[in-house]
Amino acid sequence: MKISFLILNAYGMGGTIRATLDLATELSVRHNVEVISVFQHADRPFLPLGPKVRLRSLVDLRPGAKVRWPYTKRAERLSQEPSALVHPEERAYASFTAWSDEVLRRELSRLRTDVLVTTRAGLNILAARFARRRVVTIAQEHLHFEAHKPGIFEEIRQWYPKLDAVVTLTEADEQDYRGMLDRFGTGVFTIGNGLAGGPRPVSRQENRIVLAAGRLVPVKGYDRLLKAFAQVVEVRPDWKLRIYGEGRVSDKLVKLATKLRLHNNVMFMGSTGDIEGELAKASIHAVSSRFEGFGMTIIEAFACGVPVVSFDCPRGPREIITSGHDGLLVPPDDVDALAAGLLKMIDDEDGRRRMAANARETAREYAISTIADRWEDAFTELVG
């Protein structure tokens, strides 16, 4: 079977990219798999991709990249114009241009493949509109149903019924999409992100380190994590917080950490290509998100034997974490509760070791081979 993944930028880093590349790698054992990246800004992908997966890009953003004749001038002109095909409320709207519109439309109307998997709302809608009729279109939704703004939601309502299936990360999302799509015959499946196989470092629970990871953007709630951690260090001054990730609120967070006098306890680590190695050096993973579509780092932390303390925010954490068994869920938006949860995990060393062992068991349910089997079942059902 030929399977094509269409992704915004396979060369960057982040949960969606990693999940897509790992899934493509796993499926490439038995299928002909390609990853089509709308944009390319680096020579090689940052995250690992199996050698049997073909990777190509549509719009080359690298310095000095030239579009071939006879499109050169047209590309230059259209690259300056905003996208007309992608809804301005698509979160990645700023990346798209009139040139990417043209290239995407051409690609989709020509693409010969058995299954096309698209990975975000803007691309899902384009697949529904322009993919060839014989191609089975599957849209992945990494976003929570209600997280879409009204304008793009209207487009979703209009176009998703033309898709063969929508794959959500959580069962809560599946219910929402079923309500919208059931009467059109569009299939809806829940398939979480999978965890790649391979040797994995395991935390010895010996370092007094709490780790958080994710882009430094408001939805991750790092402001609240810092405030909670300020309470933690009043009681346990030798515990450290390492925050991995980059993003637009980085300056604000550094200032807040300084204001909270966390300079001996908090480090902003930037991005890492080996988050598992860093997780295994820690003893607790903290999730302070206001919303978490799935929570891939929770699974990664589990696999490395690191229990999680998380806000019980919609939607992923509560479907992954069993509070008291492999982590702790604390009431969302409650800084005091997050601090209390972290302190409870810090002080109950036996409990933490037990949860760390349970967490490794939980992670097995998300093994990429299990996840890939579920995708293959969906393909078989849809391709018929």
Next chain:
Amino acid sequence: MASRETRYETVPTGVGRAVTSRVDDDDTLRIEWPEPDDGKILLRNTETGEEHEGIDLSGLAAGTWTVSKHGAPLVTDDPGFSLDGLVAYAGRARDREIRAVRSPEGILHVLVREVGPYVEVARVCPEDGMVGVEGMLAYGEPRPAARSAWLVAVARKGPETAGGGTVRGRRFTGKVPIAQLTEGQTKRRVFWDLFAEIDGVRLPLAARLDDVTEKKSRVRFPAQYVGQVRVRPYFTDADSLAVACTIEEKTS
């Protein structure tokens, strides 16, 4: 499993994985396996190609060494970092530091670095008109009885000054008043490198054991002011502790 091969092309399968890989206090490489395994351990220097057989690592030349067994790179589950373990290892005089670390691909590496005595910074306290430092004597002889010491600040191409401190066992504390650093400053920026002076010997103050490089961009200390001069400690490119004194432009 196939994904294992594709994802970690460099990692051979079928070779037993170490569950623990550490360098002990006596510079022995301690590797623990899920099952008994009697293969020979071979280290190879990644730059010179020099080989070393066995787990006694004393005298190993500086550099990065890959570890293999049965002719294949040794894969480990051990994250290769224990802050308490490294602080304990640094608890006596040594001229080289040997650490077992895990590469991002999961392979066991041994890092050998030449070291001299210094003070590993544990806390920096920029408050109450002082820059205070707490740390642990690393790779030097502990001083069992408490004695006084100095926190010395040396301006680059400039004067030096000092504040009081103490050392007891391995623990060093010291404070220098920031007014001593800013006094008579005319240049827009002056940088002071900090040292612990114990028994007349100046030891660098640095944070090197926590496995975090580039602390300059990762740690930010609060600023204090003496008039128009902003005083802010920072870690240098070499993760040593310094203080930047900057005359702030008047903003009307």
